[in-house]
Amino acid sequence: MLQGWIQIALTILIVVAITPFLGEYMARVYLGKPTVLDSVLNPLERSLLTLMGVRSRSEMTGWQYARALLFSNLAMSVLLALILFGQGWLPFNPTGLSSPSWDTNLHTIISFITNTNQQHYSGETTYGYFAQFAGLGFMFFVSAGTGLAVGIAFIRGLTGKPLGNFYVDLTQSITRILLPISIVGAIIFMVAGMPETLAGPVVVPTLEDPNISQAIALGPVAHFEIVKELGENGGGFYAINSAHPFENPNGLTNLIEIISMMAIPASLIYTYGAIAENRKQAWLVYGMVMVIFVGFVVITEIGEANGNAAVNALLGSPSPNLEGKEVRFGWAQSALYTVVTTGTMTGAVNSLIDSYMPTGGFVTLSNLFLQIIWGGQGTGTAYLFAYLILAVFATGLMVGRTPEFLGRKIEKREVVLASFLLLLVHPLFVLIPSAITLGFPDQLAGISNPGFHGLGQVVYEYASATANNGSGWEGLADSQPAPTGLWWNLSASVSLLGGRYIPIICLLLLADGMSRKQPVPMTVGTLRTDTVLFTGITAGVVLIMGALTFFPVLALSPIAEAFQLAKGG
């Protein structure tokens, strides 16, 4: 037990230790200051941008930034569509897979361009190597880069700077952050045992019964795996994602995967502090997220460590809940991974969330609802500061002034954008489709776990799509050829798009408006947002706003399931 908690604490400490370095580095990158790799990357970026036709690095307005983002994302989606639909004719497809159904492809394209990587397919049996590394792997970089660009444009706007140029930000996010770390990470992953080959599966007779054969699926996994985690993508090469021994062979890879998921969103808070020149506020906000995160980790870990009482009664000994978990990770590293992956909007799993105790169900759902317990690549940090803006507005009037954030007045436009993106998107794209699906449970839902948990499966699927997370309570029959596959592919696509692009446009417009406001000088009459008090209030606003929207759902699913289990039935 204690050993498990020590692992968890050390993992978190490593992330905290990385934060200022990576955060400062990213700030330097995005502020255009000299960084270590300049001698290689400056000429590379120059030629890339020339090839792209981005001649001037001119600043964009919020709309221009959003337009460039939407156009480029559309072009990337078309390229992915060509690859997925054409996989029957494309090379590096040793198992000779043909293209899956159109709706599976559509859902996959939308899911990957939105940095969600919700997978309504099994990697081994659906997409060949080329589709994976040249199609889905491409999305790993560009969707993460898009998110980072949004995050940094938002930070710039908030601090009164021009928003920047989308193509420059996208390119630099890839060349200076994602790609260099991925190259190093991929090599470490290969050392640790991940395959990296174009050869097809190996079929061997089993040791126990030579009449039975085992198929060992291979593939170019290592390079795919690192950016899957680092970019908070989460789309597994194999069906079972990072629980698969080739995607996560041991304690080392598991540690690196957890750190990779958290590193960028956590450090980006520090990047904000560096750019706003208010590191104190960055650490305070960081602390706030950390406190909620640790709380969630503790709740989840306790649930898994104590295990399923009914099963423990059969075993005759207190045992952790190991259903859907791998021995090499145990309860501690599994639950930690799960809280991190749902909080950071990665969506990779090293254990199956559907089989978690209700405590885990509660935390994973809450992570998706709040979206800021580190949050998505770039967007999570932006949400976090949008929450600060909302908290400033909701409580800032109480100091007797028009609320201000970083010296900029929070007025109607800001309230419209912030409250829409933080409060309304989720109910629209989670609750409404959930209600429709649950209105016709037999025809649409495909629930595998009956009762309260089943309700959670449906809500989770839409929450995961809307929050651009990608994990699932995977018992749900959401894939073709299940009869409910078509409905899930289409309805989840709507949530994916709504949960990605509406908030992004809101964030960019919000940042744009803030950057144009005349700053108001700070006085003692100004509400200071870099205090413990205000950070605490923000936490309250985050939790209350989240709780108000989702309390009924939480009450009817994980909470009701917990009471059901406690009753012993």
Add this chain to the structure above:
Amino acid sequence: MASSHSNGSSRRFKVPRGPRGDRKHTRKVSMAGIYQRAIKDAFVKLDPRTVVKNPVMFIVWMGTIVTAAVTINPNLFGLVPGDESNERWFNGLITLILFLTVLFANFAEAVAEGRGKAQADSLRSTRSDTTARKVLADGTVQEVSSTALRRGDLVKVVAGEMIPADGEVTEGMASVDESAITGESAPVLKQPGTDIASSVTGGTRIISDQLMLRITADPGQGFIDRMIALVEGAERTKTPNEIALTVLLAVLTQVFLIVVATMPPLASYVQSPTTVAILISLLVALIPTTIGGLLSAIGIAGMDRVAQFNVIATSGRAVEACGDVSTLVLDKTGTITLGNRLADEFIPVNGHSMPEVATAALAASVFDTTPEGRSIVQLAEKLGATLSFDQTKAEGIEFSARTRMSGTDLPDGEEVRKGAVDAIRGFVRSRGGNTPPELDAAYERVSKLGGTPLGLCRGNDLYGVIYLKDIVKPGLRERFDQLRRMGVRTIMLTGDNRITASVIAQEAGVDDFIAEATPENKIEVIRSEQAKGRLVAMTGDGTNDAPALAQANVGVAMNSGTQAAKEAANMVDLDSDPTKLIDLVTIGKQLLITRGALTTFSIANDIAKYFAIIPTIFAAAGIGALNVMGLKSPQSAVLSALIYNALIIPALIPLALKGVQFRPLTADQLLQRNILIYGVGGVVAPFVAIKLIDLLLPLA
């Protein structure tokens, strides 16, 4: 420019009457009448066309209609299990409570409007049509109704008559009773020419002599008409903060609409179905009805509080802006110091004796009717000086901004002058005299004492320096300290020289000062502060203040000021007391705080309401353990939450009207205090209240 401004303004400003608390609040209106009218208005406001302007209350109103429908037929939306009459009775109670919720919100608004309406009524009574004597172009006088007067008409009014419309005095001198607008019973002297004393207001009464007026406002657009419209709230538009807050409340309402509307399939899936009446109850309990019901009342009450201070604000926006002000631009004279500087000492130079200086000072001031002039005469007479010439044969030289001096041309042709030391120095030189070095020493001595030095000469002979003592109003230092703690900077503008200005500035405790300022400097100061992102408030009265009043975010014109100033400003102070700006800042902040506090309270309340309703209505899902309040039954829980929800509105009306008590604390201290009371209190209070109501309800 030293004395130009002070000389002028000394007449304009009244000395404030003691500490602020003693100041009368005029036109107290009977609250009993207001409540009666408010109850009636609360029903009138049930008109859906009125309710729809408040999205939160509109939802409650719609909900009431639906619950009324399921009271009549409980099975309207599908068969409801259980006893039908019991269900009908329960739905009926819900309908009643929801209806009361809307009514209470309407009542809150009506009460807030009530005081303004009563005030408007009393103003309206002064506006009754009178007969005016219109002077035609050929000089003949024609009797017309006051409503027939147009801008530019000439009218004649005599003692005892009502002034028919706003106008400017062109001829005559008379005392006018302006108590109808200012509540001040002492009559005011009106005469042509001077900026200030020449404007009269329709509805005031002339009590002596007669005046010839040029009408400056068309019927219905006069000052009183505008005042009526303002206090009545007819022109009330939502302020920027109110709009932003309404947006937040609307979004929250939409969120809860979705939450509640999507609940039936979820609840059915887990075999814990619920009824339409309960869902509507949950919706009403969750949407921010408390702040939604009180929001407009808070705004109206804020304007009303300003009105109680005898200040008329042209818009709620201006009141709100008061809270955001971070710089006050204040005139020294009349605002920071008592308007009247008094001669305190004569300082002889050039070997003149004290009696010589006193005699010269008396001679120079004999035609000066300003308080300064009077005080010089008094001091001189006290020192035994007498007039050495025939006053009727002498000629008084008026002060002018160009010469910056005044004095007397004696019958013997000698010129006696007093004025700005520089000006006197120049005058002496121009007459071939020279200035002794002692002059500078005297000048500096007076300046360092914070006084105003006036040079005194007779022809080319410099006699000495008159020390005019400036008196800082008592209690100002503390008030500026308060302002500073609230983050408001004060800038003093004065025509005085730097040394004098700095001494006064220090004595009064202002943050900054501009010495040797001209009226034109005001607008520069305001612009430069605004360029730094600060909101600026200022007072003014003269026509040359008008551009600055328009430029300032909060411009308060003195009622005694010119029409131009009053039109440029967004507030008019009927008492013409420039220090009131400080109170206005407090009122503005109080308005914002009240709004923020009740919003926080309203949202924080939702936690308890959730815990009251969700566990009980979904008891079938086995989450009864979440019923931490131990409410008796689902019906009792729902009714208790709704009753609390309805009653909290009238319970908070007094707070909404009076405003949250304001303390001059820093933002952090205020936040800490208010979040504790309204945030934490808002979480806790409903748990207690709902439990109590549940205990009292005679339900199983």
Add this chain to the structure above:
Amino acid sequence: MSLTVEATKAIRSTLVLWVLVALIYPLLMIVIGQVVFPYQANGSLLKNAQGQVVGSALIGQPFGSDRYFNSRPSTTSYSTADPKKDEAGILKTGVSGASNLAPSNPALLERIQGVTDPDPSKSIEGDLPRLKAAGIQPTADLVYTSGSSLDPHITPAAASAQIARVAKTRRLQPNQLADLIAQNTDGRFLGIFGEPGVNVLKLNLALDALKPAS
């Protein structure tokens, strides 16, 4: 900016970035993998003395008999199939998967404790009765299905619980087996991160290589 200019920029940047991160990066990594780390890059395959591939060091295999240390229950039977009857095409691609049973799902308890029903199609053997019948003290990892269905490990406790059974069948000394278990246990990373697990395939391969004691 006109639509065409915007679209051209979008398309060109898509293609440029695609070449960089979707072609150059993966192919470079594959070359590095194949040249520098050929063992890992090709799946950490284990070969027998004859040089035939017998499995992967990282992927578990099904073991249920008393001659071998048994592995964890698997929903895909460790991606295995009878080559003659592989209608599902499992051997074509390889598969992975999990039960996804919620703790509140009655099917979980049924799978663990088994269901006896006169109708054999409704009857479930149950992992617990199976282990008890084999004389193995059940541990959690032996009744819960793994995440990947390919878990190469069992806990050291689960391995110890099987020593007597295997020793008896193979007629080996229990302490000999305990040594084998220790040799085939993958520890935590740096002794801190992860949980120790006994690699069942490697353990059983080592077992086969042992000569019977007697």
